[in-house]
Amino acid sequence: MQVFKAFMKVLRTRLSSVLPYIIVFLIISVMMSTMGGADEKFTATEMTVCIFDEDDTPESRALAELIAKDNELVELENDDDVILDSLYYTSVDMVLTISKGYSERLAAGETEGLLTTKHIHDSFAVAYMDQLLSEYVVTVDSYMAAGQDLSEAIASTERTLSQETEVTVVSEETMSNSEYFSNYFRYLPYIIISVMLNGLCPVLMVMARKDLRYRTNCSSIRLSSVSGQTFLASAAFVGAVWLIFMVAGVILNGGLFSGRAWLAVLNSLIFSLVAAFTAILVSSFDVSDNVVSLITQIIGLGMSFLCGIFVPMEMLSSGVLTAARFLPAYWYVRANNMISGVEAFSGRDVMLFMGIELAFALALAVITLLIRRMKYNRAESVTA
Amino acid sequence: MENTVVKIDGLVKRYGDLIALDHFSLEIKEGEVFGLLGPNGSGKTTTINCLLSLLSFDKGDIQIFGKEMAPTSYDIKKDIGVIMQNVAVFDELTVYENIDYFCGLYITDKAERKKCVDEAIRFVGLDDFLKFKPKKLSGGLLRRLNIACGIAHKPKLIILDEPTVAVDPQSRNKILEGIQELNAKGATVIYTSHYMEEVEQICTRIAIMDKGKKIAEGTKDQLKRMIKNTETITVEVLGLPEEIVPQVSELPHVYDCRYDGSRLTVCCSGGKHNLIRVLDVLQKNDLSFGRVYTELPTLNDVFLEITGKALRDKED
Numbered sequence: 079m080q081v082f083k084a085f086m087k088v089l090r091t092r093l094s095s096v097l098p099y100i101i102v103f104l105i106i107s108v109m110m111s112t113m114g115g116a117d118e119k120f121t122a123t124e125m126t127v128c129i130f131d132e133d134d135t136p137e138s139r140a141l142a143e144l145i146a147k148d149n150e151l152v153e154l155e156n157d158d159d160v161i162l163d164s165l166y167y168t169s170v171d172m173v174l175t176i177s178k179g180y181s182e183r184l185a186a187g188e189t190e191g192l193l194t195t196k197h198i199h200d201s202f203a204v205a206y207m208d209q210l211l212s213e214y215v216v217t218v219d220s221y222m223a224a225g226q227d228l229s230e231a232i233a234s235t236e237r238t239l240s241q242e243t244e245v246t247v248v249s250e251e252t253m254s255n256s257e258y259f260s261n262y263f264r265y266l267p268y269i270i271i272s273v274m275l276n277g278l279c280p281v282l283m284v285m286a287r288k289d290l291r292y293r294t295n296c297s298s299i300r301l302s303s304v305s306g307q308t309f310l311a312s313a314a315f316v317g318a319v320w321l322i323f324m325v326a327g328v329i330l331n332g333g334l335f336s337g338r339a340w341l342a343v344l345n346s347l348i349f350s351l352v353a354a355f356t357a358i359l360v361s362s363f364d365v366s367d368n369v370v371s372l373i374t375q376i377i378g379l380g381m382s383f384l385c386g387i388f389v390p391m392e393m394l395s396s397g398v399l400t401a402a403r404f405l406p407a408y409w410y411v412r413a414n415n416m417i418s419g420v421e422a423f424s425g426r427d428v429m430l431f432m433g434i435e436l437a438f439a440l441a442l443a444v445i446t447l448l449i450r451r452m453k454y455n456r457a458e459s460v461t462a
Numbered sequence: 463m464e465n466t467v468v469k470i471d472g473l474v475k476r477y478g479d480l481i482a483l484d485h486f487s488l489e490i491k492e493g494e495v496f497g498l499l500g501p502n503g504s505g506k507t508t509t510i511n512c513l514l515s516l517l518s519f520d521k522g523d524i525q526i527f528g529k530e531m532a533p534t535s536y537d538i539k540k541d542i543g544v545i546m547q548n549v550a551v552f553d554e555l556t557v558y559e560n561i562d563y564f565c566g567l568y569i570t571d572k573a574e575r576k577k578c579v580d581e582a583i584r585f586v587g588l589d590d591f592l593k594f595k596p597k598k599l600s601g602g603l604l605r606r607l608n609i610a611c612g613i614a615h616k617p618k619l620i621i622l623d624e625p626t627v628a629v630d631p632q633s634r635n636k637i638l639e640g641i642q643e644l645n646a647k648g649a650t651v652i653y654t655s656h657y658m659e660e661v662e663q664i665c666t667r668i669a670i671m672d673k674g675k676k677i678a679e680g681t682k683d684q685l686k687r688m689i690k691n692t693e694t695i696t697v698e699v700l701g702l703p704e705e706i707v708p709q710v711s712e713l714p715h716v717y718d719c720r721y722d723g724s725r726l727t728v729c730c731s732g733g734k735h736n737l738i739r740v741l742d743v744l745q746k747n748d749l750s751f752g753r754v755y756t757e758l759p760t761l762n763d764v765f766l767e768i769t770g771k772a773l774r775d776k777e778d
């Protein structure tokens with residue numbers, strides 16, 4: 079096992095360029111796992127509202143009381159400068175003016191121009207308040223149209239808008255109960271391809287160096303043995319890297335994978351093979367370490383941005399996604415999205431996507447063999 | 463009768479229109495230090511590569527130890543040690559690990575390998591550098607490491623392809639002494655070089671190559687006998703009268719005489735006492751002279767006379 083041992087010794091000298099990727103990724107994963115819980119909880123947002131009731135009628139006060147139920151009311155001097163300062167310094171989120179004649183015009187069936195709002199930014203809360211006020215006026219108008227008088231219509235509207243509906247989200251079983259875990263598998267391809275290109279590629283280049291190859295070919299060791307030991311050593315490296323990420327995943331998950339998570343594990347293993355064959359292909363060219371580093375960035379970042387690793391697929395244009403289909407990471411992400419519940423799950427499609435990844439690996443292997451055959455031009459037979 | 467270790471018969475190797483080897487034949491006997499001498503591009507390395515089946519060839523036959531050589535002739539390869547022109551070692555491994563690795567390609571038994579590696583280290587004198595990485599070694603030490611990697615498994619046939627290129631004189635002598643020692647221990651050696659002095663120093667038989675052809679073959683003396691020149695006499699003399707040159711030219715065995723204003727050069731073919739006769743002519747004409755020296759023909763003279771050009775440029 080001389081070749082295997084030499085491979086490992088050379089690899090040991092290259093670990094310094096691989097470990098930062100693994101360590102940084104694991105640190106980020108740990109940080110994501112500790113922050114992930116906050117995303118799962120809903121917190122109601124309370125706005126700070128100032129109401130200028132120019133109408134000052136029971137109907138206008140009823141509206142003010144309704145708003146006060148879920149928001150904090152503050153008083154301001156009715157002066158434009160004061161109002162603008164307050165909005166600018168966010169001591170108040172919204173200023174509502176109930177126009178003079180509000181109740182009369184509401185009773186007359188008018189719904190436009192009854193209320194005026196001022197706010198400085200368009201937050202979800204402000205939009206929600208605008209929607210609530212519009213809905214309030216329209217609902218009162220609807221009850222009145224149904225035959226109720228104004229006070230009855232206001233009472234009915236308050237009851238209607240106070241109703242709460244209990245919603246239970248029934249979702250399919252996902253691969254994990256934590257969102258961070260799906261992100262863990264989503265970002266994995268970038269790290270795996272970076273580690274393979276920075277770790278495996280330079281070692282293979284050393285082992286295939288022309289002068290060393292000549293010396294090996296002169297020796298009595300069989301070429302099949304050299305190839306076999308190199309393959310075995312490469313497989314050991316790929317397996318070790320993949321295993322590190324899986325063990326880290328189990329630890330960060332707080333337990334062994336379950337259900338569909340195993341499909342994600344299989345998907346990552348297949349992508350590791352694709353990354354390994356990419357590294358083997360790159361190693362077939364005589365390039366320097368700097369060029370390998372450049373290629374790592376181009377392939378790693380390129381695939382990550384185009385294929386939905388760094389940017390969710392939903393945010394990518396159809397043109398980009400069409401181009402991404404020609405890259406293996408696209409099919410990894412598609413499978414991962416299905417497994418993690420981002421897309422509707424289809425076992426058949428997941429298998430198809432994984433099959434396409436394997437086809438990429440096979441294609442890379444064939445291209446590598448062709449390039450090496452052309453390059454080495456080694457004498458296998460003597461022609462007479 | 464000596465056994466034939468290497469037999470090359472009618473080897474032809476083409477690179478497109480270029481004929482690198484043109485019906486090249488060779489026979490090397492056991493125990494020889496065989497020199498393959500020729501200028502750069504004459505086909506020495508191509509011959510070695512074909513011999514080792516690193517390169518396919520168009521025509522011909524190669525036998526080593528009486529067996530047909532092929533890329534899969536592992537039984538032949540186990541007895542061959544190769545030291546290439548370039549230092550072929552792992553920069554990432556230490557001196558010891560490198561020698562152990564290359565020895566391990568031939569010897570799988572760990573104890574036997576350790577013994578061989580230790581012997582090779584002692585032989586090339588790298589005992590003090592075992593844990594050094596190649597990048598920390600000087601050029602001479604690197605060459606020694608390169609040799610240790612090629613001979614650790616104790617091959618019967620050692621092929622050295624220009625092993626002293628860019629090596630300081632001290633390391634060069636050490637390497638040449640080492641090769642002679644290996645030969646004394648029983649190894650047959652093939653040594654390629656374009657340094658004629660090295661080939662003259664260590665080779666028992668020599669083939670001179672040019673443009674892919676063998677232009678001469680034999681021992682040093684046999685090769686030198688092939689040419690007309692047997693002795694070149696040079697006399698430093700100022701103001702030599704014109705009539706002296708014809709007088710010297712008429713001396714027995716002199717076939718060429720030249721005067722360049724300060725040196726009289728006389729080329730002789732055979733015969734004895736040539737120097738005395740030349741000096742006698744000068745004394746009779748009452749001419750005083752400075753330094754006098756005589757040179758025997760070199761392999762460069764052999765090459766020059768056969769091909770009309772020098773083996774290597776002066777700057778080499």
